[in-house]
Amino acid sequence: VTSLSSSHGNAAEPTLRLSFAERLRTRWAAGTLLCVGLDPELERLPAVVRHGQGSIGQILLAFNAAIVEATADLVCAYKPNSAFYEAHGPEGLDALDAKRGDMANTSRLYAQAVFDTYAADAVTVQPYQGQEALAPFIERADRGVFVLCRTSNPGAAELQDLLIAETREPLYLRVARAVAEHWNVHGNCGLVVGATWPDELRAIRAAAPELPILLPGIGAQGGDLAGSVRAGVDRQGQGLLVSASRGVLYASAGADFAAAARREAVRLHDAINQHRR
Amino acid sequence: VTSLSSSHGNAAEPTLRLSFAERLRTRWAAGTLLCVGLDPELERLPAVVRHGQGSIGQILLAFNAAIVEATADLVCAYKPNSAFYEAHGPEGLDALDAKRGDMANTSRLYAQAVFDTYAADAVTVQPYQGQEALAPFIERADRGVFVLCRTSNPGAAELQDLLIAETREPLYLRVARAVAEHWNVHGNCGLVVGATWPDELRAIRAAAPELPILLPGIGAQGGDLAGSVRAGVDRQGQGLLVSASRGVLYASAGADFAAAARREAVRLHDAINQHRR
Numbered sequence: 001v002t003s004l005s006s007s008h009g010n011a012a013e014p015t016l017r018l019s020f021a022e023r024l025r026t027r028w029a030a031g032t033l034l035c036v037g038l039d040p041e042l043e044r045l046p047a048v049v050r051h052g053q054g055s056i057g058q059i060l061l062a063f064n065a066a067i068v069e070a071t072a073d074l075v076c077a078y079k080p081n082s083a084f085y086e087a088h089g090p091e092g093l094d095a096l097d098a099k100r101g102d103m104a105n106t107s108r109l110y111a112q113a114v115f116d117t118y119a120a121d122a123v124t125v126q127p128y129q130g131q132e133a134l135a136p137f138i139e140r141a142d143r144g145v146f147v148l149c150r151t152s153n154p155g156a157a158e159l160q161d162l163l164i165a166e167t168r169e170p171l172y173l174r175v176a177r178a179v180a181e182h183w184n185v186h187g188n189c190g191l192v193v194g195a196t197w198p199d200e201l202r203a204i205r206a207a208a209p210e211l212p213i214l215l216p217g218i219g220a221q222g223g224d225l226a227g228s229v230r231a232g233v234d235r236q237g238q239g240l241l242v243s244a245s246r247g248v249l250y251a252s253a254g255a256d257f258a259a260a261a262r263r264e265a266v267r268l269h270d271a272i273n274q275h276r277r
Numbered sequence: 278v279t280s281l282s283s284s285h286g287n288a289a290e291p292t293l294r295l296s297f298a299e300r301l302r303t304r305w306a307a308g309t310l311l312c313v314g315l316d317p318e319l320e321r322l323p324a325v326v327r328h329g330q331g332s333i334g335q336i337l338l339a340f341n342a343a344i345v346e347a348t349a350d351l352v353c354a355y356k357p358n359s360a361f362y363e364a365h366g367p368e369g370l371d372a373l374d375a376k377r378g379d380m381a382n383t384s385r386l387y388a389q390a391v392f393d394t395y396a397a398d399a400v401t402v403q404p405y406q407g408q409e410a411l412a413p414f415i416e417r418a419d420r421g422v423f424v425l426c427r428t429s430n431p432g433a434a435e436l437q438d439l440l441i442a443e444t445r446e447p448l449y450l451r452v453a454r455a456v457a458e459h460w461n462v463h464g465n466c467g468l469v470v471g472a473t474w475p476d477e478l479r480a481i482r483a484a485a486p487e488l489p490i491l492l493p494g495i496g497a498q499g500g501d502l503a504g505s506v507r508a509g510v511d512r513q514g515q516g517l518l519v520s521a522s523r524g525v526l527y528a529s530a531g532a533d534f535a536a537a538a539r540r541e542a543v544r545l546h547d548a549i550n551q552h553r554r
Contacts, residue, residue: 086390090367113363126403128425132432148405155409162451163442171448174439 020121020144021188024212027076028238033229033276034269035214036071037245038064038080042088044250046257057094060085064095067249070258071265077122077241079214111136115143122146124192124214127175131183141186144212147179149204152194152217172200173207180208190214193232195223195242202231205239213240218268219247225268229275237276244268297398297421298465301489304353305515310506310553311546312491313348314522315341315357319365321527323534334371337362341372344526347535348542354399354518356491388413392420399423401469401491404452408460418463421489424456426481429471429494449477450484457485467491470509472500472519479508482516490517495545496524502545506552514553521545 018026040060042050049063068078085092096118114123115137122144125134137145150160150172160172167174179189190212193201205213213232217223225242232240248268252260295303317337319327326340345355362369373395391400392414399421402411414422427437427449437449444451456466467489470478482490490509494500502519509517525545529537 083386083390087386087394089394090370093367093370109360109364113360117364117366126405128403128405128436129428129430130432130435130437132435133428133430151406151410153406153410155407158407158409158455159405159448159452160407162448165440165442165445168442171436171439175436178435 019142019188021212023121024076024144024241025238028236031273032074032076032269033233033238033240033242033272034075034265035077035079035241035243036067036075036248036265037216037243038067038078038249039084039245040064040249041084044246044253046253046255048255049257055091055094056088057091060088060092060095063249066258067261070262071248074262074265074269079241079243079245082118108136111140115140122190124148127179131178134183138183138186138189141188144188144190146190146192146212146214147175147183149175149179149191150193150197150200152196152223156194156197173203176204176207176211180211184211190241192216195225195228198224198227198231201228205232205234209234211239214243215240216243216245218242219244225271226275229272233276240272242268242272296419296465298489300398301353301421301518302515305513308550309351309353309546310510310515310517310519310549311352311542312354312356312518312520313344313352313525313542314493314520315344315355315526316361316522317341317526318361321523321530323530323532325532326534332371333365333368337365337369337372340526343535344538347539348525351539351542351546356518356520356522359395385413388417392417399467401425404456408455411460415460415463415466418465421465421467423467423469423489423491424452424460426452426456426468427470427474427477429473429500433471450480453481453484453488457488461488467518469493472502472505475501475504475508478505482509482511486511488516491520492517493520493522495519496521502548503552506549510553517549519545519549 040063042056045059045063049059052059052062054062080096082096085096114120120143123137124146125137125148127147131138134145150156161170163170164174176191179191183189191204191208192214193204195215195217201213215228215232218225218228229240229242248261248264251257251264317340319333322336322340326336326343329336329339331339357373359373362373391397397420400414401423402414402425404424408415411422427433438447440447441451453468456468460466468481468485469491470481472492472494492505492509495502495505506517506519525538525541528534528541
């Protein structure tokens, strides 16, 4: 599970009056399409953080807090990837701000875990089981649901590029169209499309002109920032969450890591805006 | 993430000398194709357990331990579903026996979380990102990897039944064939097929004659036990993990819950064996 949190939140006051989609649009209108992945790897943390006091959860939390403080005005969302926290067991998950949730019924447990227990504003989900299986996520109209569409891993084509007999379109375009035309009944759905595939991204944007697209893969995975931004923005030159992780988080291994993260976020922010039309 | 543990394990001695696949075959040879899902819902637990002492994690663990003790000789595997634990936050995850894992590199984090941190013997995974994305799971030859193929939810057909242009076969059969012919290089892969679709299960068994098939959906979801067992067993009359959860876990709400769970497990065990050929 990957979850997203709007950078516009403030722990001191309730922010649920605006939905995730509304807060995202507010950030986009302010010119920030950058999304920072909060995927801390312990051995890559600056020594000043890694050797700090407290549990693993507290160390990860301190690092995330410093990164957020240094970049909040430059980004539209933060995206913690739960695998990076689960790898440390319950101690690591403490860093994701977990609160005990009340349970309602079985089919809603996953949605409750991510939206209530971990208080995420949005989540990425797999499409394979269809819209009906995702109803507990999609029905939470105030949260965001990003469906994997064309992923950035090298072997993504194996199933995602299979041509569907009925329409002669690849499976990933069928998914894009299904989400845009049928799943998005509450206006809270989006797609995940790797920045390594600008041509596919262009076709997806044409099939889903209104959907937010989460775009991982720039930086470490070698994605094409300029090509992806040009291919992926919507008619307003918005609609993207351009996600970067390691390039920002580990911009410096020294005590200046937060300032260096900010410099890299500024660079990405400006590069993104240069290629919006 | 759903993980599986062979019922053959013993915490007091190392069990990794035999792989998950080998231990599974040992249990099948002993005539046990039943798998019990350990998906405890707090409000459905017997009062004697629910009002016991300790944290939520300790209460869930005590319940699971009583169920395992009452049914271990009747089943081939236990299948805890992490959503039922994550819904309680880190406290709930304590019940899954988490140990802190060492992290190696990013692509292996999910596999490490489930196999090392949570010490699962096997895991269920989504096929959409292709074999390459699952390599960190598949490369762990001593563990099992069950790939979602034809799921038991009502809307499963939306994508899984789409016909692929090249071969005119539905997507789920393409997945079954890919896993059987290409992904299963270490002999540790299996498929997940809902017990609600005996016809599809028969076609999948024909496409993947050797793969273990995890079969959820009997009982609460209305699956056809007799039809599914007949359609799903391999040439040896084995090859299935017939998964039941609520019918076993909540067979009684009283202090006799463990004995009642055993009675229901015996009933399912015998019914399964009646329909093996």
